[in-house]
Amino acid sequence: MKRTDQDQNAQAVTxxxxxxxxxxxxEYVREGVERQDTTILRQIATWCEQLADYRDERPIEVDDDEELVEVNEDGGDGGDDRSGGTQVIKKIPCGKDCNGCPHGPYEYRVKRQGKNLKWEYIGRVDS
Structure with a gap:
């Protein structure tokens, strides 16, 4: 399990x-959690870890008209544009009636933001 700055901040104490x-x-989440007894807090903590793991392990999905070429988990720390997240190489349609579709391959950096995926275009991949 990866530790982030947010995880470390969560362990700070007064x-x-x-x-x-x-x-x-x-605030509404914090206040609701703080009202729970110890048993419920431990169950919430376990559930939160399981939910985070589930979201981290979900496969990258592409649209039906796209072709997934390669997926590489980076595991970087997010210190630069090419670290952190997942490297995805895919071919995509141009949206026109085209005999050459799908086009590419193109590289993307995909990062999870809550329930959503943020796709960052890196560039064309030379085949």
């Missing part, structure tokens, strides 16, 4: 010892 919720967590 001088009183009570964990501090990261600022990214909405």
């Amino acid at each position: 001088d009183g010892g009570k964990p501090v919720a990261p600022a990214i967590i909405p």
Whole structure:
């Protein structure tokens, strides 16, 4: 399981010892979680880990008219444009009545943002 800056921030504690919720967590979520007893908190924590793992492991999907050529998990730290996320090489249709479709291949960097995927175009791949 990958540890991110957000994970590390989630483990910060105040001088009183009570964990501090990261600022990214909405107030309505934090308040609801804080009202739960210890048993429920542990079940929420387990469920959250399972949900995060599930989202991380979901395969990259492309549209029916696209052709997936290659998928490479990078595992980088996101320090530059070509690290972090998943490298996807795919061919895509041009949207016109074209005898050469699909075109490409093209490289994309795909990163998960919550439930959604963010596709960043990197460029054409020389075949």
